[in-house]
Amino acid sequence: MILGVIGAGQLARMMIPPAIQLGIDIRVLAEGEGMSAQLAQAAVGDYRDTETVLEFARTVDAVTFDHEHVPQHVLRALVGAGHAVHPGPDALLYAQDKRAMRERMRELGVPQPAYALIDSADDLQRFLDDNGGTAIVKTARGGYDGKGVRRVQRVDEVADWIAVAVSGEGPELLAEELVDFSRELSQQLARSTRGEMAHWPLVETVQRDSVCAEVYAPAPGGERFEREAAEIAQRIAEGVGVTGALAVEMFETSDGRLLVNELAMRPHNSGHWTIEGAVTSQFEQHVRAVLGLPLGDPAMVRDAAVMVNVLGGPASGRMEDRYDDALGEYPDAHIHSYAKATRPGRKVGHVTVIGDEHEATAARARHAAGVFGD
Amino acid sequence: MILGVIGAGQLARMMIPPAIQLGIDIRVLAEGEGMSAQLAQAAVGDYRDTETVLEFARTVDAVTFDHEHVPQHVLRALVGAGHAVHPGPDALLYAQDKRAMRERMRELGVPQPAYALIDSADDLQRFLDDNGGTAIVKTARGGYDGKGVRRVQRVDEVADWIAVAVSGEGPELLAEELVDFSRELSQQLARSTRGEMAHWPLVETVQRDSVCAEVYAPAPGGERFEREAAEIAQRIAEGVGVTGALAVEMFETSDGRLLVNELAMRPHNSGHWTIEGAVTSQFEQHVRAVLGLPLGDPAMVRDAAVMVNVLGGPASGRMEDRYDDALGEYPDAHIHSYAKATRPGRKVGHVTVIGDEHEATAARARHAAGVFGD
Numbered sequence: 122m123i124l125g126v127i128g129a130g131q132l133a134r135m136m137i138p139p140a141i142q143l144g145i146d147i148r149v150l151a152e153g154e155g156m157s158a159q160l161a162q163a164a165v166g167d168y169r170d171t172e173t174v175l176e177f178a179r180t181v182d183a184v185t186f187d188h189e190h191v192p193q194h195v196l197r198a199l200v201g202a203g204h205a206v207h208p209g210p211d212a213l214l215y216a217q218d219k220r221a222m223r224e225r226m227r228e229l230g231v232p233q234p235a236y237a238l239i240d241s242a243d244d245l246q247r248f249l250d251d252n253g254g255t256a257i258v259k260t261a262r263g264g265y266d267g268k269g270v271r272r273v274q275r276v277d278e279v280a281d282w283i284a285v286a287v288s289g290e291g292p293e294l295l296a297e298e299l300v301d302f303s304r305e306l307s308q309q310l311a312r313s314t315r316g317e318m319a320h321w322p323l324v325e326t327v328q329r330d331s332v333c334a335e336v337y338a339p340a341p342g343g344e345r346f347e348r349e350a351a352e353i354a355q356r357i358a359e360g361v362g363v364t365g366a367l368a369v370e371m372f373e374t375s376d377g378r379l380l381v382n383e384l385a386m387r388p389h390n391s392g393h394w395t396i397e398g399a400v401t402s403q404f405e406q407h408v409r410a411v412l413g414l415p416l417g418d419p420a421m422v423r424d425a426a427v428m429v430n431v432l433g434g435p436a437s438g439r440m441e442d443r444y445d446d447a448l449g450e451y452p453d454a455h456i457h458s459y460a461k462a463t464r465p466g467r468k469v470g471h472v473t474v475i476g477d478e479h480e481a482t483a484a485r486a487r488h489a490a491g492v493f494g495d
Numbered sequence: 496m497i498l499g500v501i502g503a504g505q506l507a508r509m510m511i512p513p514a515i516q517l518g519i520d521i522r523v524l525a526e527g528e529g530m531s532a533q534l535a536q537a538a539v540g541d542y543r544d545t546e547t548v549l550e551f552a553r554t555v556d557a558v559t560f561d562h563e564h565v566p567q568h569v570l571r572a573l574v575g576a577g578h579a580v581h582p583g584p585d586a587l588l589y590a591q592d593k594r595a596m597r598e599r600m601r602e603l604g605v606p607q608p609a610y611a612l613i614d615s616a617d618d619l620q621r622f623l624d625d626n627g628g629t630a631i632v633k634t635a636r637g638g639y640d641g642k643g644v645r646r647v648q649r650v651d652e653v654a655d656w657i658a659v660a661v662s663g664e665g666p667e668l669l670a671e672e673l674v675d676f677s678r679e680l681s682q683q684l685a686r687s688t689r690g691e692m693a694h695w696p697l698v699e700t701v702q703r704d705s706v707c708a709e710v711y712a713p714a715p716g717g718e719r720f721e722r723e724a725a726e727i728a729q730r731i732a733e734g735v736g737v738t739g740a741l742a743v744e745m746f747e748t749s750d751g752r753l754l755v756n757e758l759a760m761r762p763h764n765s766g767h768w769t770i771e772g773a774v775t776s777q778f779e780q781h782v783r784a785v786l787g788l789p790l791g792d793p794a795m796v797r798d799a800a801v802m803v804n805v806l807g808g809p810a811s812g813r814m815e816d817r818y819d820d821a822l823g824e825y826p827d828a829h830i831h832s833y834a835k836a837t838r839p840g841r842k843v844g845h846v847t848v849i850g851d852e853h854e855a856t857a858a859r860a861r862h863a864a865g866v867f868g869d
Contacts, residue, residue, distance in 0.1 A: 122815055134515060135515075137511075137512070137515055138511070138512035138515055138516070141508060141509075141511055141512055142512070142829070142830075142831050142832075143815075143818075143830065143831075143832055144813070144814060144815060144831075144832025144833065144834040144844070145815070146834075319826075400826075400827050400829075401826070409822065414818050414819070414822055415818070415819060415822040415823035415826065416822075416826065417822065417826050417827070418826040418827040420827070422796055422797065422849070423796065423797075439518070440518060441496055441517075441518060441519070444517075444788050444789070445788070445789060448783065448788050448789040448790075448791065449789035452693075452774075452775070452789065452790065452791050452792040453774050453791070453792040453794070455516070455774075456516075456517065457516050457517075457518075458516075458517055458518025459518065460518040460520075470518070475796070
């Protein structure tokens, strides 16, 4: 069995160990030399080029993804040529296009912020008037980690985006209400090509500067949302036909409701804790799901797991240069390096600690990750 | 940092995931095409050829091993050329040569069976006379999994071996007393190039036809040997200068003593359970130890772990052909395939289950592994 992964970042990299464990060969299509996952057998090429991707697909039994950027026409060419593509283009659309996502969530009856498709300045003014004078304006495509998102109170704050959108030559826009939320949560599950589903516990994610910084599993006090969050994720997974891992990022509002924020259809930063903290990690589960294998047990191994991202890394070199301190002082910390060049704010690794309760576990994970900061 | 591994079997294969996690590059020197660990960057060549091994060593920062068969003259050429070799030849000798091992254990005061070096038929007759008429005769080199071992009551039962040994053209011999033991135990530790040591809990190993079949961690009722077993392993590790993983296989005698049976200086089958059952696996610890990194926490993640080998595998195909049953019925079992061709008795994979107590855990591991039998 050969699994093909388009993209060779850290998500592809972290699929390699479970593939090794299960005796499954893995091949990646990397965008260039020196990518994170290139210790797997790698081809190099442009994932936007249909011929390149078709050629890659012919060497593997199933195609999956490190990211959600492969264009729909390329995905559809793969499916048209008879290749197994998971998640498929019909599902992946909702992780690629926020307008399509919001419309589909509405059809599925999933709780989400008030929103409007914005095709003109008038549309946005109307939305501002109807929603207390503030809107979160987003480009439907291409945004991530806070990019492609602006909080505005006047139309002219996104005049540039509106001009491009109206011209039809740039990404389309949508507006969402400013949600009064107390924290962010993430519900992950996997759905296999056979329709089997398994979900991990609901987790709390802490963002800094719109980038995931820490994850607490399970979400403290999350019991009251446990069933609802899982049902939302299952409704989405079945409703859009996800195959593989699905992360549903949600707001917990100040008045105690869940609202869906974003979707990811791949292993997700909010699930890195599962590598050590769950019986079956999100990476193993994704591999099983896209290959049509039975899913593993998503139960936690211990009562608590905390993951802290290493953002930026040492300005002066690689994470490995600080292993003496990090590994020496925190022998129970699981240190993950993506073997990437350090750069301010870049996700270059993460640290997970598992234990009996969150406080001590979080402190150790945070301190161990802090060794790599500046 | 690049770690070089000589040999590309399942032990090298299982070093790849922790190397990936820590951002360490790994290169293997495989004996031929299609080996278990060749998804790491691989060179192909003969590990008995000094030039081949030297050339490989020049491409890595430290050299370690999948097996103990690299000849001493090759190891010494590596060290002579300034390469970091862990474990080094002075230590590895005692995993290669059972005569040297027994003599060194005696010097170190380690409890072991009565033994004698056998250089003639007379030597063996004398040993038989002194030890109740039965001896375990072993070739000093090249034996494994029951090969190179015979239980004899008469000299003529090993006449062929003695003839070769006397001629000086075959392996030397030793004789050991037949130990009246109730079970076999294994104490593993790692010792880093800086001399730091960390040991896992003592485990019980169950052999079938002289091949490791099952491992129970921790050894049931092993508390009374806990300190002694760790001290024995530490004395050996320091006494012979082990760097990397050390497994000390021991007998628990019927009258309640520990006697050292064999040594392995690499990750060992008795420690496969540590991948999921310990905070730091033997493979990660070995990688850390040979690269001079601080060691990780060897504590168990849960109270019990059971590992069952998949010996032989399905006569009709690969382990993967039975994943529907094995993964489907045992979602909490960690199924490991070495991506090897099946063959009667061959170790082609293993299954680990972790839990709160041994009985249910063992039953699940055994049943899951049983799916791959015939």
